[in-house]
Amino acid sequence: MTADAPLLEVRDLAARFVARAETVEAVRGISFDIRPGEAVGFVGESGCGKSVTARAILRLAPEGSTVALSGSVRYRGQDLLALSERAIRAVRGRRIAMVFQDPMTSLNPVMTVGAQIEDMLREHTDLSRTAIRERAVELLDQVGIENARARVHDHPHQFSGGMRQRVLIAIAISCNPDLLIADEPTTALDVIVQAQILRLLLRLREQMGMSLMLITHDFGVVAGMVERVNVMYRGRIVETGEVDRVFAAPAHPYTRALLDAVPRLAIARGPA
Ligand SMILES: Nc1ncnc2c1ncn2[C@@H]1O[C@H](COP(=O)(O)OP(=O)(O)OP(=O)(O)O)[C@@H](O)[C@H]1O
Numbered sequence: 001m002t003a004d005a006p007l008l009e010v011r012d013l014a015a016r017f018v019a020r021a022e023t024v025e026a027v028r029g030i031s032f033d034i035r036p037g038e039a040v041g042f043v044g045e046s047g048c049g050k051s052v053t054a055r056a057i058l059r060l061a062p063e064g065s066t067v068a069l070s071g072s073v074r075y076r077g078q079d080l081l082a083l084s085e086r087a088i089r090a091v092r093g094r095r096i097a098m099v100f101q102d103p104m105t106s107l108n109p110v111m112t113v114g115a116q117i118e119d120m121l122r123e124h125t126d127l128s129r130t131a132i133r134e135r136a137v138e139l140l141d142q143v144g145i146e147n148a149r150a151r152v153h154d155h156p157h158q159f160s161g162g163m164r165q166r167v168l169i170a171i172a173i174s175c176n177p178d179l180l181i182a183d184e185p186t187t188a189l190d191v192i193v194q195a196q197i198l199r200l201l202l203r204l205r206e207q208m209g210m211s212l213m214l215i216t217h218d219f220g221v222v223a224g225m226v227e228r229v230n231v232m233y234r235g236r237i238v239e240t241g242e243v244d245r246v247f248a249a250p251a252h253p254y255t256r257a258l259l260d261a262v263p264r265l266a267i268a269r270g271p272a
């Protein structure tokens, strides 16, 4: 791979939900690149296909559903859609990690957060038991959990919503992924905590040199965060470009409509 070759090259990706009665085409042939170290935003209204796209990269379907994928998802030149189940498992979580949209259901309520981080490390690394314990503490500390050495023994319900999101980020970055996919990482949080989590993601991206795929329905969130943005509408990417350009001069009418909604949302939320 040359220095400026994309880390991820998605071409003509389509995702269809295959149910008994009908087929729903959730993603309809989208193409995009993510370069090494680059942060790319995916913005669009609810139901436009953002989460389905993110899961398709890792060949995951929403719980209880079957999704047929077509097109290609090249990661470092290798098509993930063509890999064996065993081979894709080695990529998932280790090379490409994801913070899923629903932070409440992503953590196991009956396991300590330390044990959940350690599980990930055991699955994907050869570290010794002691090293894994140490690394779990280090990771919690790295995502800004105070008193990490004691807090590894706590359960998810002992953490606030923002702290749970930090724990999920710690699990996601535990194996130093090349790409972190964050699906609406701040939607359930108040504005102050939202800003803290976004700053954390930016800092980690810089420290670790990883790429970031940031998914949100809120244009305001991607503004200071990403270099490029893809605007999705009804399963398609309708506009793609440098985020400042898209902000200043949106080309697609749907992007304009999305941008018009930003100040109204900001007002509805009150002062930041
Ligand atoms: N489990 C499912 N079974 C059938 N169809 C689904 C399922 N999940 C999603 N879809 C279809 O896929 C489309 C895209 O869903 P997706 O979850 O990717 O939207 P999204 O952009 O992430 O929305 P949100 O902002 O609400 O998270 C939906 O409009 C729906 O038609």
Ligand SMILES: [Mg+2]
Residues within 6 Å of the ligand: 050, 051, 052, 101, 183
């Ligand atoms: Mg979603």
